[in-house]
Amino acid sequence: MADLPAVTRDPIDAGRLLAAVAAPACGGTALFLGTVRAGPDDGPVIRIQYEAYVEMLEAEFLRIAAETTARWVDARVAVQHRVGGIPLGEPSIAVAVAAPHRAEAFAACRFAVDEAKRRLPVWKREVLADGTAQWRDNAGGRTPSRPSEPSGA
Amino acid sequence: MPTESLHVRCRFFARYAELLGTEEVALTLPGRSIVRDAVRRVRQELPHGERIPERPLVAVNREHALADRPLANGDELAFLPPLAGG
Numbered sequence: 608m609a610d611l612p613a614v615t616r617d618p619i620d621a622g623r624l625l626a627a628v629a630a631p632a633c634g635g636t637a638l639f640l641g642t643v644r645a646g647p648d649d650g651p652v653i654r655i656q657y658e659a660y661v662e663m664l665e666a667e668f669l670r671i672a673a674e675t676t677a678r679w680v681d682a683r684v685a686v687q688h689r690v691g692g693i694p695l696g697e698p699s700i701a702v703a704v705a706a707p708h709r710a711e712a713f714a715a716c717r718f719a720v721d722e723a724k725r726r727l728p729v730w731k732r733e734v735l736a737d738g739t740a741q742w743r744d745n746a747g748g749r750t751p752s753r754p755s756e757p758s759g760a
Numbered sequence: 761m762p763t764e765s766l767h768v769r770c771r772f773f774a775r776y777a778e779l780l781g782t783e784e785v786a787l788t789l790p791g792r793s794i795v796r797d798a799v800r801r802v803r804q805e806l807p808h809g810e811r812i813p814e815r816p817l818v819a820v821n822r823e824h825a826l827a828d829r830p831l832a833n834g835d836e837l838a839f840l841p842p843l844a845g846g
Contacts, residue, residue, distance in 0.1 A: 641846045658774050659845075660838055663822040670823075688845065700846050720846070726824065727845030728838070730774035742775045744842035753778050 635709035651736035
């Protein structure tokens with residue numbers, strides 16, 4: 608969707624993704640929001656900083672959208688990832704898929720989200736209340752990071 | 761037949777940039793080098809290069825790549841720490 612940037616530093620506006628995929632032929636729309644969270648084992652996380660290899664993230668989103676519409680030919684896909692500091696509870700990723708029927712919309716959205724989790728060049732750094740920071744990955748790994756950078760870095 | 765050398769732009773992200781203290785280096789490699797050769801050079805020649813895993817996740821020209829992928833002059837080789845997107 609040309610008018611929707613794949614990467615944003617601003618809060619994700621799900622309405623824009625829904626508008627981007629809306630079409631008269633589409634009777635079902637699935638929207639996935641991945642939200643920043645801190646689990647019970649995560650300690651006192653005060654901020655989560657997302658970094659990306661932005662040029663590759665944009666290219667990977669295009670590939671994932673193309674693969675999705677190759678499998679579900681009538682589907683319309685919009686994706687967006689937020690980077691920078693994201694407060695707990697706000698979305699870091701949004702995927703919207705519209706299709707003629709709900710089964711395709713759910714399946715295509717699930718596929719696009721799963722591929723995004725597996726492939727997007729994005730990294731997550733948790734800043735804790737004591738000033739320390741750690742990198743977290745999707746496999747559950749934690750590794751120390753340098754001392755905290757100023758907010759908004 | 762002589763092989764010309766390759767110039768490759770190496771980029772490091774997130775934790776790897778922290779470990780190496782740099783986000784980017786230019787590497788000159790012999791012709792017909794593959795990703796694995798570039799990784800070996802980075803690990804041997806960059807300060808703290810040994811902190812990078814022997815088989816890191818990599819991308820060539822903004823696409824995930826395997827260690828045996830041939831490199832071409834002008835390629836951008838990115839070293840990607842374990843991913844955390846979504």
